[in-house]
Every structure is written in C-alpha cells, then in structure tokens.
Amino acid sequence: MECEMCGSKSDKLRKVKIDGAILSVCPKCERFGTPVDNLRSYEDTSRRIVVPYVNVAVKPVSIPQKGAKSRKKDSDIENLEIVPEFADIIRLAREKTGMSQDEMADKLREKRTLISAIERGSIKPDIKTAKKIENLLKVKILEEF
Numbered sequence: 753m754e755c756e757m758c759g760s761k762s763d764k765l766r767k768v769k770i771d772g773a774i775l776s777v778c779p780k781c782e783r784f785g786t787p788v789d790n791l792r793s794y795e796d797t798s799r800r801i802v803v804p805y806v807n808v809a810v811k812p813v814s815i816p817q818k819g820a821k822s823r824k825k826d827s828d829i830e831n832l833e834i835v836p837e838f839a840d841i842i843r844l845a846r847e848k849t850g851m852s853q854d855e856m857a858d859k860l861r862e863k864r865t866l867i868s869a870i871e872r873g874s875i876k877p878d879i880k881t882a883k884k885i886e887n888l889l890k891v892k893i894l895e896e897f
C-alpha cells in the first residue's frame with residue numbers, strides 16, 4: 753500500500769480527508785488531513801433509511817353530531833320526574849286494560865324485559881318512556897317538581 757500523499761509504502765495507511773478528498777495516507781501524512789473513520793461512521797448512521805410506520809387503514813373519526821334534538825327534549829322535560837309509586841300505577845293500569853307485558857312492550861316499542869323491570873320497580877323509566885306509558889295507559893306517572 754502506498755501513501756496517496758507522499759507515495760511512501762506503509763501498511764498502516766489511514767483514510768483522512770484533505771481538501772475535501774479522502775486519501776489513504778501514511779502516519780506521517782495523517783496530520784495534513786482529518787481522520788475520516790469517525791466521519792464515515794457518522795455518515796453511515798445518517799444514511800440509514802428509516803421507514804416510517806404508516807398506518808394505512810386509518811378509520812375516519814366519527815364526530816358525534818351535536819344532539820340538538822335530544823337537547824331540546826331535555827329542556828322540555830327537565831321539570832318532570834317519575835312519581836315514586838310508578839311501578840304499581842303502571843302494573844295496575846296495564847292489568848285493567850287486559851294488556852300483557854308483551855303487548856304493552858310492542859305498543860311502546862320497548863323490550864318486554866324493560867316493562868317487566870319497570871313494573872317490579874327495579875328500573876325507573878326515562879321521561880320519554882314514561883310519557884309513552886302515560887299516553888298508552890291513561891295514567892299519570894310524571895309530576896313536576
């Protein structure tokens with residue numbers, strides 16, 4: 753191996769950067785340039801291609817629509833509450849009409865299990881359902897407070 757600076761033979765050539773060129777030089781000529789070992793490894797690192805993880809199947813974020821509808825209803829019903837004895841009132845009124853829980857559920861478009869739970873008093877109907885029940889059974893289970 754020959755030094756690319758002075759041409760002397762050496763087996764200890766090192767790569768240095770001199771005036772922008774990278775030369776293999778002998779230890780005597782090393783001082784004329786900048787060692788490139790460090791530069792090289794730095795360049796290798798920076799050249800490493802990082803493939804960004806691209807999430808192709810991004811689900812569109814569903815923006816909840818502003819519930820103007822339900823909001824209005826809330827304001828309509830905000831002064832109403834279910835009377836405490838609603839369960840008995842509903843059950844007695846339904847039995848008086850001869851309706852089964854199934855039939856009542858059908859007419860209210862609710863599940864029979866809900867009607868059953870309401871009549872047991874284990875579920876308090878919401879105001880909307882209570883109004884439907886009032887209309888269907890001609891009872892009063894809502895009161896203003």
Ligand SMILES: [Zn+2]
Pocket residue numbers: 755756757758759760777778779780781
């Ligand atoms: Zn040399």
